[in-house]
Structures are given as structure tokens and as C-alpha cells.
Amino acid sequence: MTGAALNVAATRVGTEALGPGVRSALWVQGCPFSCAGCMAPDWIPFRPARRAGPAELARELLADERVTGLTFSGGEPMAQAAGLAEVARLAREIRDVSVICFTGHRLERLRTRPPDPGVPALLAEVDVLVDGVYVAALDDGRGLRGSTNQRVHHLTGRLAGADYDFEHRTRSAEIAVSGPEALLIGVPPPGLLDAFDLAVDAVRTRTTSPVRGQEHDER
Ligand code: SF4
Known part of the structure; x- marks a missing residue:
């Protein structure tokens, strides 16, 4: 294992719900924010989850x-910024991938008072940063961001001409089922999260196996 291990909530290899093209997603465990309406509350606590090194994750994601x-x-990716920067760097040794990163911090804060020593290295790898916490009252049901207070920063020009409207596009999401777990991937369109919760609850009541509904939004 090279580099410090990351504490990983989940990964998904090959999704079209989290940015242009076919992408792989990495969700880290632990967030210092507690947004009302957070769709991934299981991933807020800073508790041990899957430990994996950057090289292992880079290979897996590609x-x-x-x-x-x-x-x-x-x-919160910025809480594990150094490890994610290394994942991106190693992945790019395999293939020249683009990188999108969500954060609850504002970009100005990341630049002037980074909450983690690895933040500059991660920002240097990121093409598009979506910043700001999720505010349910400002959720307009559109775009690859959860609420309109969140901003899309093209830190490089790489995805600026990708014919992909980060802020206003019609939302899409995917549901991945693996054994007893269901994962909602993407920023859910209005109503989908409730439907997902109902479906998971219905399956839970019909099976003796534990069915865990792990939802995820992008703030
Ligand atoms: S919405 Fe995002 S920033 Fe807010 S508590 Fe959930 S994971 Fe953290």
C-alpha cells in the first residue's frame, strides 16, 4: 500500500450520474458539517469504515x-484531501481522467485557511469544484449540486466545454443493488429519494436479511 490509507464510505466504478461521461465515484467517510436534509447521514460520523490506500483505490476506480x-x-473530501490528491495523481498515471470534487467548504476558505494540509494538493488535481453546504430550502431540483447556494468552479478549462450544464441540467440518479445493500448514486431528482426510502423499507419488511439503504447526494 502506498501513501496514507483513506477512510472510504463507498466507491462506484462506472456511473453516468455524477458528471460528464462515464465516471467512478469515491465517497469518503466523515463530514464536519451537519446539513439538515443531508442524504448521506451515515457518512457524516468520523468513524472507521473501509481503509484503503491511494494506489489500490486508483486501480479500482479505473x-x-x-x-x-x-x-x-x-x-467531506477536504477532510481527507492529501489521500484524495494522491488517488487522483496515481489514477492519472494510469489514464488521463478528469476530476470533480464536492465540498461543503467555500473555495475562498480553502485557499486562504485550508482546513487540512492536503487541500492545496487536492485543489491542484481538481478540474471542477462544487462548493458550499447543502441548504434544503434552496434545492431547486436541478443541476449537479444539491442547492442553488452551491457554486460550480471550473478550476481548469477541461470540462468547461463539455456540453454539460452543471447548474441547470435535469437531474438523474442511479440505484445500485449489491447483495443486501442499495446505493443511490447522484443528485436525486425531486421525489426520488422518498421513493428510494420507501422501496428500501418495503424490502426490509419482506426479508430477514439486513437491507441497508445507503443514499447519497452531492450536498
Ligand atoms: S450534505 Fe454534504 S456537507 Fe452537508 S452534512 Fe451531508 S455530506 Fe456533509
Whole structure:
């Protein structure tokens, strides 16, 4: 294992719900914010989850050769900035992927008072940063961000001409079922999260196996 291990909530190899093209997502465990309406409350506590090194994660995320980009979310990516920067760097040694990163911090704060020593290194790897906490009252049901207070920063020009409207596009999401777990991937369109919760609850009541509904939004 090279580099410090990350504390990983989940990964998804090959999704079209988290940015342009086919991407792989990495959600970290632990977030210092407690947004009302957070769709990934299980991933807020700073508790041990899956421990994995950057090289292992880079290989895993690029296992599908269709993948042209990575999306980091959580949890709060900036709390594990150094490890994610290394994941991005090592992934780019395998393939020239683009990188999208969500954060509850504002970009100005990240630049002037980074909450983690690894933040500059991660920002240097990121093409598009979506910043700000999720505010349910400002959720307009559109875009690859959870609420209109969140801003899309093209830190490089790489995805600026991708014909992908980060702020106003019609939302889409995917549901991945693996054994007893269901994962909602993407920023859910209005009503989908409630439907997902109902479906998970219905399955839970019909089976003796534990069914865990792990939802995820992008703030
Ligand atoms: S919405 Fe995002 S920033 Fe807010 S508590 Fe949840 S994971 Fe943290």
C-alpha cells in the first residue's frame, strides 16, 4: 500500500450520474458539517469504515476502461484531501481522467485557511469544484449540486466545454443493488429519494436479511 490509507464510505466504478461521461465515484467517510436534509447521514460520523490506500483505490476506480473521470464526494473530501490528491495523481498515471470534487467548504476558505494540509494538493488535481453546504430550502431540483447556494468552479478549462450544464441540467440518479445493500448514486431528482426510502423499507419488511439503504447526494 502506498501513501496514507483513506477512510472510504463507498466507491462506484462506472456511473453516468455524477458528471460528464462515464465516471467512478469515491465517497469518503466523515463530514464536519451537519446539513439538515443531508442524504448521506451515515457518512457524516468520523468513524472507521473501509481503509484503503491511494494506489489500490486508483486501480479500482479505473478498472472499467470506459471511465474517463473521477468524482470525489462524501462525507467531506477536504477532510481527507492529501489521500484524495494522491488517488487522483496515481489514477492519472494510469489514464488521463478528469476530476470533480464536492465540498461543503467555500473555495475562498480553502485557499486562504485550508482546513487540512492536503487541500492545496487536492485543489491542484481538481478540474471542477462544487462548493458550499447543502441548504434544503434552496434545492431547486436541478443541476449537479444539491442547492442553488452551491457554486460550480471550473478550476481548469477541461470540462468547461463539455456540453454539460452543471447548474441547470435535469437531474438523474442511479440505484445500485449489491447483495443486501442499495446505493443511490447522484443528485436525486425531486421525489426520488422518498421513493428510494420507501422501496428500501418495503424490502426490509419482506426479508430477514439486513437491507441497508445507503443514499447519497452531492450536498
Ligand atoms: S450534505 Fe454534504 S456537507 Fe452537508 S452534512 Fe451531508 S455530506 Fe456533509
